[in-house]
Amino acid sequence: MSDLPFLLQGAVVTASVSLVAIVLGVPLGLALAIVRWRRVPLLSPLVALYVSVIRATPAITLALLIFFGSPSLGIVLGAAPAAVLTLLINTSAFNCEIWRAALIDFPRDQVEAARAFGMPPRLMFRRVVLPQVWRTSLPALVNEMTLLIKASPALAVIGIVDLTRAASRIGAATYKPLPPFLAATAIYMLLVMLFVAAQRYVERRVRQRFEMA
Amino acid sequence: MSRDFLVAFAHYDQYLSGLWNTLWLSAATLVLASIAGCFVAALMLTRHKVVRLPATGFVDAMRCVPFLLFAYLVYYGLPELSIRLDSWTSGLIALAVYHTAYVAEIVRGAWTNLSREQIEAGRAFGFAGLPLFARIILPQLFFASVPLIGNQSIYILKDSAFLMIITVPELTFAASSVQSTYFVPFASFVIAMLLYWLVTLVIEAMLKRVELAAEVRRA
Numbered sequence: 001m002s003d004l005p006f007l008l009q010g011a012v013v014t015a016s017v018s019l020v021a022i023v024l025g026v027p028l029g030l031a032l033a034i035v036r037w038r039r040v041p042l043l044s045p046l047v048a049l050y051v052s053v054i055r056a057t058p059a060i061t062l063a064l065l066i067f068f069g070s071p072s073l074g075i076v077l078g079a080a081p082a083a084v085l086t087l088l089i090n091t092s093a094f095n096c097e098i099w100r101a102a103l104i105d106f107p108r109d110q111v112e113a114a115r116a117f118g119m120p121p122r123l124m125f126r127r128v129v130l131p132q133v134w135r136t137s138l139p140a141l142v143n144e145m146t147l148l149i150k151a152s153p154a155l156a157v158i159g160i161v162d163l164t165r166a167a168s169r170i171g172a173a174t175y176k177p178l179p180p181f182l183a184a185t186a187i188y189m190l191l192v193m194l195f196v197a198a199q200r201y202v203e204r205r206v207r208q209r210f211e212m213a
Numbered sequence: 214m215s216r217d218f219l220v221a222f223a224h225y226d227q228y229l230s231g232l233w234n235t236l237w238l239s240a241a242t243l244v245l246a247s248i249a250g251c252f253v254a255a256l257m258l259t260r261h262k263v264v265r266l267p268a269t270g271f272v273d274a275m276r277c278v279p280f281l282l283f284a285y286l287v288y289y290g291l292p293e294l295s296i297r298l299d300s301w302t303s304g305l306i307a308l309a310v311y312h313t314a315y316v317a318e319i320v321r322g323a324w325t326n327l328s329r330e331q332i333e334a335g336r337a338f339g340f341a342g343l344p345l346f347a348r349i350i351l352p353q354l355f356f357a358s359v360p361l362i363g364n365q366s367i368y369i370l371k372d373s374a375f376l377m378i379i380t381v382p383e384l385t386f387a388a389s390s391v392q393s394t395y396f397v398p399f400a401s402f403v404i405a406m407l408l409y410w411l412v413t414l415v416i417e418a419m420l421k422r423v424e425l426a427a428e429v430r431r432a
Binding site: 052053055056057058059060061062064065068069070071072073149150151152153154156157163164167168171172176177178181184185188189192 | 214217274277278279280281282285286289290293367370371372373374375377378384385388389392398399400402403405406407409410412413414
């Protein structure tokens, strides 16, 4: 019966590593998207290359590169920072594409109207563009968060004992793999549903504030 | 650093055989999952609850579970049922079954979004049965789902890397074994990443051609 606390510990690891990567990755993706959107010379093609390569890289390969490869660059990372960095790099590339799609679709006339009123670019971005763009990006961003949770078992290769790893260890110790796997599946479903429920809640609040009033 | 890359390049045969295995597993999965996915999608669309509910339950469960968890279940769970398979076979089974669910969801979505008017019009022009399916329904279903299934093939490619954990000798496994023998971690995994990138670029280029063909058809 000590298996359940072990499994829950794994769940806490999965949830917290994913959460840190999400909290840092959503704004990082936005920053990368703005670099692309503004066509910042030199940086913009670099970001495009970064996004293209990272989106094609399995999380497990990225985790191995960051954990075992970083000492070659003179940086020594522990397993936990390497884990967060792996998920952060992975999700930032996908988030960049989501934000960028929303920015490209942003109506041109609103930008021109704001400019005609003499709004400085930064203020315009904060008061006109961002409040609308985050709402159109939200469903895709939440979808990416659930994909991130599903990619997080890759961290097992650098020694992180996450939910999947915990389930497989219990299965190996008890010679009964099915019960821990079903329990882990239920916890993953719960985590995913938590994010989806949060999205629904935010969407409902936004609708009440902006469309009912 | 450049010495590391030279050391890694000297073992290019290992990367190539890893890449070959990755491509083989991904292609086999794509074919198996596409066939089985259409079948499961048909089950999800029937009126019979006895068939529909298990099919939908399977698809929803797979979409909630990380691939590695499912691969572990297949690898460690099947021996429990006294089915003994090597890591390669159980890896392929895990990949194919897992992605069958995703393909089924794509095909189901394409079917649901099919325009009813065109089918009615086809009927009015005297199409029925197999010709109706082959000439009116199938082309639309194909062009609606192929871009998404192509996108899914990139996920298949990336999920195949998880199989290194159950010792399938694919690309990441090859990179990992070169790095642990000669201790060239940075160079070794960068080479693997570039190879994955190359494959993805090829897949994306092929998808663009299908989308062009779809546009030509529509025009």
